[in-house]
Amino acid sequence: MEPRLITQLLDQYLQRQSASVKLRIRVYLALRSAILDGELPAGTKLPPTRVLAEDLAIGRNTGVHAYEQLTAEGYIEARVGDGSYVSDAVTRRPKHEAPKRLLGARREGLSRRGGSIANNAGSSIAQRGAFTPGVPDVELFPFHIWRRLVGKYLDVSHAHLLQYAHAGYGPLKVTLANYLRVTRMMPVDPKQVIIINGSHQALDLCARMLADHGDRAWIEDPGYWGARNVLTAAGLQLTPIPLDDKGMAPTPEDWAKPPRLVFVSPSSQYPTGTVLTLERRLELLEQADQAGAWIIEDDYDNELHFSDRPLASLFGLASRQRVIYMGTLSKVMFPGIRLAYLVVPTDLVDAFTIGNAELYRGGRLAEQAALAEFIEEGHFTAHIKRMRGIYGERREVLLDAMQRHLGDTVTTTAGHAGLQLVYRFQQPVDDTMVVAQSLAEGVVCRPLSMYYLDQARRQPGLNLGFAAVPTERIGPAARTLATVIERELQRR
C-alpha cells in the first residue's frame, strides 16, 4: 500500500476519535486500530514519520512517539536503515464484518430482463488458441506503430482530446468514409459516420433510437449470439428467420407481420459464412421499404476475405435510406480496442449523434486520432493485407486437416471471409457434448446449435476459429478434435 493511502486511512481513524484525547495518543490508537482491524496487514511498510507529519498535519515527534510505542508493544518492527513495518506477530483479522446477506440465491433481486440477460449469456472466456472463433491473432499486431501513435496524442499539446466528445473525432470520420467508399462502394459523407464504443453499443443504439419496447426484430437463425441479448435487453421481440444457401430467407408469411428492425450480416453471415445473394438483397430492400422496416447491416469481418473479392455492401446498394451499416475494428485491429462505427442515413445523423452522447457519452479522442493516423499512414491496409495472408494459410491448414481426419463425417460451407469455419455433422451428434469433451482435451470450439434461437431448427455442428492459433498447432488440435468426434459417434 502506498504511503499516502496509509495516511488517508489513518486520517479516517483519527476522525472517529474524541478530540479530548491527546493527539499523540490518538495517532497511536489510530495506527493500532488500523493494524488490529487488518487494514494494515503484516508486512506493510509504514510511511516515514516525515510523511505522517506532513499529511496528518501533526508534529514529527508525535509520529515518532506513536511508532516507538507500537514498536515496544510488538505491533510494528523497525528495520535498520529501511523503515517500520507492521509485525508478523499481530494476528491478522477479518477486515470488516461482512454485511448481512440480503439475497438468498444468486440471481434474486434481478429484474426479469436482468435475469434473462444473465441466463442467456453467450460470451466466452476463451480468447485464444485452437479453435476459438471470432478472434484475431493479437500477437501479430504492429505494437510499435500503435504505441507511437497513441503516445503522440497523449500530450499536453493535444489536451483537448482528453475531454468528453459528442460526435467522434472528425478526421477519423473522414478517413473511415474514404475507406468505405473505396473498399465497400458506399456513398458516405463523413458526418454519417458515428464512432461508438463497440458493436454491442452500436446495435443497442440502433435498437433504442429506432424501435420501441415490444417492437419486432428479425435475426438470422443461426446468427450472432450477441445480437440476441442486446436486442432482447432493449425490449424487442425476436423473430428468428431461417437461412438457406442464399442467406436469410423470410417467407411471405413473415413479411405479413413485418419487423421494425432486421439484423442481417449479408456479406458473410455469422457464423455460417453464407453470402446473401443479389436477388435476396434487392428483395429485402424492397420489402423493408414497403414495410417501413430498418435494416441493420452487420459487416463485421469483410476486410478479411480470402478466395473472392469482397462483396459490395447492402448499404451501397440501397437507393433509399433504409440501411444502417455497422463496422467494427475488433477483427482488423484488436478486440480490446472497443471502437466500432455506424454509418447512418443522413436524416438520422443528428438523432444518432445525440443518442450516442446521451446514452454512452463520448470520449477517447486521443485513441481515435491515433487510429485515423494509423489508417492514413497505410498501416491499416498493410496490416489487413498481412493478416489476410496468414489467416488464409491457417484456414487452408484447417480445411486440409479436417478433410484428412474426418473426411465426409463433416461438411463445411467454407465462407469466403472471416476468422472461422462452420462444420456440420452428417449424422445426429450432440455437438455440446463434443465441445465439452474437446475442451477437456484443451481444444476450444463452439457448438453450432447454440447459435440457433429456434430450438426445433437446430442442427449440430462446430464453429472453429483458425485465426488466433499458430499455424503449426492447427493440425494437432484438429487431430484431437477428430478423435473426440469419432469417440462420440461410436458412443451413439
Place this chain on the structure above:
Amino acid sequence: MEPRLITQLLDQYLQRQSASVKLRIRVYLALRSAILDGELPAGTKLPPTRVLAEDLAIGRNTGVHAYEQLTAEGYIEARVGDGSYVSDAVTRRPKHEAPKRLLGARREGLSRRGGSIANNAGSSIAQRGAFTPGVPDVELFPFHIWRRLVGKYLDVSHAHLLQYAHAGYGPLKVTLANYLRVTRMMPVDPKQVIIINGSHQALDLCARMLADHGDRAWIEDPGYWGARNVLTAAGLQLTPIPLDDKGMAPTPEDWAKPPRLVFVSPSSQYPTGTVLTLERRLELLEQADQAGAWIIEDDYDNELHFSDRPLASLFGLASRQRVIYMGTLSKVMFPGIRLAYLVVPTDLVDAFTIGNAELYRGGRLAEQAALAEFIEEGHFTAHIKRMRGIYGERREVLLDAMQRHLGDTVTTTAGHAGLQLVYRFQQPVDDTMVVAQSLAEGVVCRPLSMYYLDQARRQPGLNLGFAAVPTERIGPAARTLATVIERELQRR
C-alpha cells in the same frame, strides 16, 4: 489517398467490367471512370505502376500502357522525377447520385424513445472555459506519466491485454477496492468491483439488470440530467423527489408508491452540492430495505473535496446489501478516459459481470493496467491532491468575485466538494436568458432550471464550473456574467 486504397478502388471498377474486354483496356477504363466519377479528384497522386502491377495482379506494362493513354488524353499528368497525378483539366463531378431522401423531417423514422432521447438531450458542446460545469482541467494532467504507463502495456509481451475482457483487469479491481476501503470506508472485496466504460453505461447496466420496463425510479430534483435520459431510455418511469437542505426528501406519500430504483448523490448532490444528512441516510436505507428498492449511489466527485473531509459513503453505512456504488474516473483522471466502476453487493457480482459483457463487451485492459499502476505508484493520489489545491483556489476566486460583483443578488449553497458552484437568484429571473446572453459574451454557464424535471418546482439559478478555467480568467468572466445578470434584472 494512399496508394493501396487507390488500387482497391480500381479493383472494384475492374470487377464491374466485362471479362471479354482486353485487360489493358479494362485497366485504362477503370482508371478513367474513377477519375470521371470524381473518386480520384484532381491532384491525386497515382500509385507507381509497380504497385499497380502487384496489387491488381497485372503485368507492369499493362499499367504503363494505361497511364500513357490517359496522359495522352489529358486525364493524368506525369511530373518528372515524381510520378503521375490526376489532371486539373478534368472537371470534378459529384461522386455519387445522392440516395433519394426517405424521410421528410429530421426525426421521422425514430422510435418514440429515440425521439425522446434526442429531444431531451442535456449534454453540452462546451468542454472548457469559464464556467463550464462538471469538467476538470485536462491541461494539468500528468501526460508524461500516463503516456509512459500506457505505452508500457501496448507491447507484444502484453498482447493478451488486447483481447475481449469479461470482468475488467484484476489488479485494477484490487487497487480500487483498497482505495475505496481507505478513502470511503467501504468494505469492498475486489470481485465486487465492475469496471465499465463510463457512468452512463454503469447506470444503464443497473437499470436493466435491476428494473423492468415500466418500473419506477426516483431521481433527485434538481438532479443530474444524464441520469434522466439513461433511465428513461431503459423504460423506467421517473418520479422527481425534491431536495431540501438535508438532501433528497421523500414524503411518506412517496414511500407509499415505492420505487424499484433510487438514484441519489448523497455525498455531494449534483448540481447543488447538498449533503444527505446521516438521519436521512439511515431512513433511506431502512425504507429501501422494506420496500425492496435498490439504491444507486452516485459518488462522482467526492475525491475533490475542499474545506471538509470527505463523508463516508452510503454503501459503507448499509448493513444490508441494498446499495450499488458508482464511481468515475472522469473527474479525477480525465473525462475522455471513459472508465467508471460499480461496486455491487456480493450476490449481484456474477449477474453484473455477465450483463456488462453481454451488453457492452469488455476490453481496454491495457489502459486498465496502466491505470492500476498509475494508482499503485501514487500518481493518482498525488494528482488529486494537487488538483484539490488548484480547484480550491479557483473556487475561492469565484466565490469572491461573485460576492464582489453581485452581493446579495445571488446566493450559493457552496457545497464542500466538486467542480462547480450553484448560485440561486433572490428574485425572479429567466436563467435561460441569462445563460444565452452570457454565452454571447463568451461565458458558458448552465441554467439551474434545466436540472429540474418537475417544471412547477423550477427555481432560477446558474451552475458555474470553476475547474476548467485558468485562475486569472475567473474574475473577468465573473464580471462579464454580473453585467449580463444586472442587465437582465433591470429589463424586467
